[in-house]
Amino acid sequence: MSGADNVRVKVNPEACMGIGQCEMLEPDVFIVDDEGMAHVVEGSVVTNERALELIDRCPSGAISIDGNSVDDPADDPADNSADDASDAAG
Numbered sequence: 171m172s173g174a175d176n177v178r179v180k181v182n183p184e185a186c187m188g189i190g191q192c193e194m195l196e197p198d199v200f201i202v203d204d205e206g207m208a209h210v211v212e213g214s215v216v217t218n219e220r221a222l223e224l225i226d227r228c229p230s231g232a233i234s235i236d237g238n239s240v241d242d243p244a245d246d247p248a249d250n251s252a253d254d255a256s257d258a259a260g
């Protein structure tokens with residue numbers, strides 16, 4: 171084990187407000203498109219610590235960790251952690 175625990179992150183499209191904070195912090199991981207929607211670059215990973223920071227910095231709470239550590243081959247896309255966009259303003 172290498173110590174650094176890398177994870178994938180994902181963006182909840184219903185919560186994202188396209189502010190671009192994520193893209194500013196991690197331009198290799200996030201891209202905000204013309205419609206103001208952030209996307210995660212396919213295959214990109216960040217350390218678990220960085221992921222928590224990104225989650226904390228997203229003003230709309232749209233970012234979350236996607237599944238478990240990428241070291242785990244049992245990548246289960248059915249893992250839907252309920253990301254309620256209840257109070258996210260458009």
Ligand code: SF4
Binds near residue numbers: 191192230231
């Ligand atoms: S920081 Fe959050 S709200 Fe802003 S573009 Fe990224 S995911 Fe969307």
